[in-house]
Amino acid sequence: MTEIKPHAAHWGFFDAVTEGGRLVAVRPFARDPVPASLIDSMPATVHSAARVDQPYVRKGWLEGRRAGHARGGDAFVPMSWDRVTRLLAEETARVRAEHGDAAIYGGSYGWSSAGRFHHAKSQLQRYLGLGGGYTTSINAYSYATAQALIPHVVGTNEVVLGRMTDWAAIAQHAKLMLCFGGLAAKNGYVTSGGAAMTYGPNMRAARAAGLRFVNISPYRGDTEDALAAEWVPIRPGTDAAMILAMVQHIVALGREDRAFLATHCVGWDKLAPTLTDRTPEWAEGITGVPAATIQALAEQCLAQPTMLTAAWSLQRADYGEQPYWALIALAAALGNVGKPGQGVAFGYGSSGGIGNPRREMPGISLPATRNPVSHFIPVGRVTELLERPGGTLHYNGRDLTLPDIRMVWWAGGNPFHHHQDLNRLLRAWAKPETIVVQEPWWTALARHADIVLPATTTLERNDIAHSSRDRFVRAMHQAIPPQGLARHDHDILADLADAQGFRARFTEQRDEGAWLRFLYDKWRTACARQGFQAPDFDSFWAEGHVEMPPIEPHEAFTQFSDFAADPEANPLDTPSGKVELFSETIAGFNRPDCPGHPTWLTPREWLGAAAADELHLLSQQPPTRLHSQLDPGPIAAADKIEGREPIRMHPEDAAVRGLAAGQVVRVFNARGACLAGVRLDPNLTRGVVLLATGAWFDPLEPGVPGSLCVHGNPNVLTADIGTSSLTQGPSAQSCLVRVEAWSGPLPPVRSFHPPVIEEMPA
Numbered sequence: 001m002t003e004i005k006p007h008a009a010h011w012g013f014f015d016a017v018t019e020g021g022r023l024v025a026v027r028p029f030a031r032d033p034v035p036a037s038l039i040d041s042m043p044a045t046v047h048s049a050a051r052v053d054q055p056y057v058r059k060g061w062l063e064g065r066r067a068g069h070a071r072g073g074d075a076f077v078p079m080s081w082d083r084v085t086r087l088l089a090e091e092t093a094r095v096r097a098e099h100g101d102a103a104i105y106g107g108s109y110g111w112s113s114a115g116r117f118h119h120a121k122s123q124l125q126r127y128l129g130l131g132g133g134y135t136t137s138i139n140a141y142s143y144a145t146a147q148a149l150i151p152h153v154v155g156t157n158e159v160v161l162g163r164m165t166d167w168a169a170i171a172q173h174a175k176l177m178l179c180f181g182g183l184a185a186k187n188g189y190v191t192s193g194g195a196a197m198t199y200g201p202n203m204r205a206a207r208a209a210g211l212r213f214v215n216i217s218p219y220r221g222d223t224e225d226a227l228a229a230e231w232v233p234i235r236p237g238t239d240a241a242m243i244l245a246m247v248q249h250i251v252a253l254g255r256e257d258r259a260f261l262a263t264h265c266v267g268w269d270k271l272a273p274t275l276t277d278r279t280p281e282w283a284e285g286i287t288g289v290p291a292a293t294i295q296a297l298a299e300q301c302l303a304q305p306t307m308l309t310a311a312w313s314l315q316r317a318d319y320g321e322q323p324y325w326a327l328i329a330l331a332a333a334l335g336n337v338g339k340p341g342q343g344v345a346f347g348y349g350s351s352g353g354i355g356n357p358r359r360e361m362p363g364i365s366l367p368a369t370r371n372p373v374s375h376f377i378p379v380g381r382v383t384e385l386l387e388r389p390g391g392t393l394h395y396n397g398r399d400l401t402l403p404d405i406r407m408v409w410w411a412g413g414n415p416f417h418h419h420q421d422l423n424r425l426l427r428a429w430a431k432p433e434t435i436v437v438q439e440p441w442w443t444a445l446a447r448h449a450d451i452v453l454p455a456t457t458t459l460e461r462n463d464i465a466h467s468s469r470d471r472f473v474r475a476m477h478q479a480i481p482p483q484g485l486a487r488h489d490h491d492i493l494a495d496l497a498d499a500q501g502f503r504a505r506f507t508e509q510r511d512e513g514a515w516l517r518f519l520y521d522k523w524r525t526a527c528a529r530q531g532f533q534a535p536d537f538d539s540f541w542a543e544g545h546v547e548m549p550p551i552e553p554h555e556a557f558t559q560f561s562d563f564a565a566d567p568e569a570n571p572l573d574t575p576s577g578k579v580e581l582f583s584e585t586i587a588g589f590n591r592p593d594c595p596g597h598p599t600w601l602t603p604r605e606w607l608g609a610a611a612a613d614e615l616h617l618l619s620q621q622p623p624t625r626l627h628s629q630l631d632p633g634p635i636a637a638a639d640k641i642e643g644r645e646p647i648r649m650h651p652e653d654a655a656v657r658g659l660a661a662g663q664v665v666r667v668f669n670a671r672g673a674c675l676a677g678v679r680l681d682p683n684l685t686r687g688v689v690l691l692a693t694g695a696w697f698d699p700l701e702p703g704v705p706g707s708l709c710v711h712g713n714p715n716v717l718t719a720d721i722g723t724s725s726l727t728q729g730p731s732a733q734s735c736l737v738r739v740e741a742w743s744g745p746l747p748p749v750r751s752f753h754p755p756v757i758e759e760m761p762a
């Protein structure tokens with residue numbers, strides 16, 4: 001019998017079509033004007049052979065090979081839910097008793113599912129918090145560097161991830177938009193918890209209204225053709241030099257907005273003298289952008305209403321603070337901050353919903369619980385956490401103590417996808433005594449765990465999807481039964497809480513249905529206070545969605561407009577109340593890797609210091625999936641070359657290496673190596689190669705650090721070094737590699753099959 005159920009993922013709302021308990025097709029949400037094609041990868045992924053069918057425990061762990069033993073190479077032993085629950089409850093209690101609560105690392109970073117109740121990380125942290133606490137992580141891989149820096153400069157992170165100047169205002173008022181890192185169309189398919197319905201249409205409407213786009217990026221493909229953007233190729237990691245040279249040129253012309261700099265900013269007197277020799281000619285040598293282009297762009301910014309933006313990728317690089325801070329300085333020198341549809345904001349091209357006209361509505365989320373442990377790390381420093389127990393880490397003016405981690409627990413994320421320098425992670429991963437992973441699939445993370453608990457996917461449960469960036473709330477009806485012996489994260493943890501005596505505090509005595517009603521009603525009450533009458537739960541559930549009223553174009557929103565109008569009455573939340581072009585706070589930290597004003601710092605790895613045969617590797621977000629999710633699906637598969645992730649190369653870079661399109665190559669540096677398939681692309685800056693993230697890490701010799709990844713995961717190549725001691729963000733984009741033909745036999749890709757399973761005598 002065919003059934004159709006409303007459902008949702010980060011990559012779009014859809015209707016699930018099922019037959020006989022299987023997902024056979026998906027249909028886009030009828031109200032979505034630009035349905036994301038990624039939903040088509042769901043049936044094959046949900047029913048993939050890579051699903052974990054029951055609980056497993058690593059054989060070596062059962063035999064006592066725990067701390068100090070490499071993970072990833074052992075067989076797994078099946079175990080019943082009852083037994084594994086008891087075993088894990090005992091092990092958790094042991095670790096807490098012997099080593100303290102901070103010995104459990106429960107940062108559990110990752111995107112998990114769109115459903116807000118069953119959100120795995122929230123469930124896990126609730127459980128670990130009630131159980132005594134855990135060491136956690138702060139910030140996101142997406143924009144960690146900005147999260148630490150930007151509040152020092154403009155007092156709020158809303159300029160990166162919140163309510164920023166919206167597309168309606170930009171379309172109405174701006175004539176020129178400089179986009180460092182472009183506005184990549186591929187990134188707009190997804191938005192956390194929601195449906196990115198207006199990403200492309202927003203930009204195209206601005207174009208139609210007369211906005212001229214300039215794509216300053218190593219890759220022309222970072223803006224879609226419909227925007228007719230001018231392309232300014234630039235060397236990766238050098239944007240700060242170009243932006244500072246634009247400021248310098250404006251000063252040389254005597255055209256900086258002195259009034260704005262005096263009334264709305266502090267530190268111009270300190271920044272300006274550092275710019276004297278930062279000329280466009282100087283920047284040309286660093287960036288590869290002709291001095292004349294830099295001058296022309298600066299003059300065009302002076303001549304017309306201009307919006308400035310940069311992709312989040314720019315700050316996932318060595319000293320990733322600098323291009324962001326420099327761009328704010330450029331907006332300040334132009335006097336644009338807070339002018340209608342002008343100024344600066346980050347990430348318009350980075351994720352669906354960024355810059356959407358939006359109404360500030362309450363969110364829907366699982367109530368958090370207190371974490372009695374105060375230890376944390378900036379999220380990207382997980383390897384260091386394992387490597388240096390008792391050590392200190394300088395972060396944002398503080399010295400953090402790294403606790404001694406004995407147990408790692410992950411639900412809804414994948415460090416063997418997201419983390420840099422996987423071979424170094426693999427070595428550090430041997431240190432804890434126990435690693436627990438809740439996962440629907442045999443991802444690389446599950447393969448490198450000790451205790452693997454099979455989780456249901458969203459299709460197997462009821463939930464509610466919501467993103468503050470969207471106008472829709474979506475009901476997610478259970479469409480298929482749990483696959484194999486998979487269980488909901490909530491139920492897994494409720495049973496563990498039971499074994500440890502706090503089930504009632506964890507569940508608050510609600511089941512799934514009661515939780516959904518509770519969360520929805522809370523949201524509905526909060527909406528009513530803001531004047532929006534949402535339907536009651538039963539009507540919402542039957543209808544499949546709630547639509548919030550659209551925002552009228554005349555409500556176009558410009559961030560910082562109050563501040564621009566009257567900085568004394570509406571100060572920023574910085575120490576000075578103004579834009580900090582020099583920060584006494586940051587200068588006071590006394591760190592050479594992040595001085596008190598924006599500046600050019602030479603990256604560790606970049607084309608300016610590359611050997612003749614080295615290339616700059618950018619590992620951008622994949623067009624064919626969300627991170628590592630959906631990699632088993634047909635869309636990712638169709639894009640691969642001989643089953644390997646494609647690496648884009650300029651035809652001349654390929655020619656000098658004797659490489660041809662469709663050929664399998666070995667991409668390597670001192671940190672690691674992977675296979676990939678050559679795709680020629682003249683729209684790249686010479687010397688730059690693109691290898692998207694997300695092909696499941698597939699080492700030729702599982703469990704052996706340094707082994708070749710046969711599938712094409714770029715994180716065997718990237719460096720794991722904090723952006724700076726101020727921000728400690730991930731710096732994946734600063735990475736040099738070499739590429740050579742692969743002449744050996746092609747090893748099979750084994751990622752989408754379960755690892756070796758062995759029964760053990762009871």
Ligand SMILES: Nc1nc2c(c(=O)[nH]1)N[C@H]1C(S)=C(S)[C@@H](COP(=O)(O)OP(=O)(O)OC[C@H]3O[C@@H](n4cnc5c(=O)[nH]c(N)nc54)[C@H](O)[C@@H]3O)O[C@H]1N2
Nearest residue numbers: 110111120141142412413414418438455619627628629732
């Ligand atoms: N080289 C390089 N690396 C990068 C980046 C880069 O630009 N370059 N970008 C970084 C960025 S911005 C990000 S956000 C990260 C993304 O990193 P992650 O968010 O860790 O990546 P995902 O693949 O989305 O991992 C989510 C995991 O949750 C699992 N999951 C989904 N639903 C459920 C559920 O209901 N329950 C449970 N238990 N599990 C579930 C999925 O199967 C998947 O394995 O990657 C980062 N890594």
Ligand SMILES: Nc1nc2c(c(=O)[nH]1)N[C@H]1C(S)=C(S)[C@@H](COP(=O)(O)OP(=O)(O)OC[C@H]3O[C@@H](n4cnc5c(=O)[nH]c(N)nc54)[C@H](O)[C@@H]3O)O[C@H]1N2
Nearest residue numbers: 142181186187217219236237311312313350620621626627
């Ligand atoms: N389809 C799809 N969409 C996604 C995701 C996904 O996995 N799949 N992930 C989502 C997530 S979690 C996030 S955080 C966002 C990330 O959003 P971004 O960080 O914006 O995404 P990226 O694709 O890493 O980078 C965008 C472009 O920046 C350019 N770039 C890289 N380095 C430099 C540089 O030094 N200078 C300049 N000028 N340009 C540079 C690259 O050419 C790249 O294509 O994307 C989101 N959107």
Ligand SMILES: [Mo]
Nearest residue numbers: 140141142143
């Ligand atoms: Mo991200």
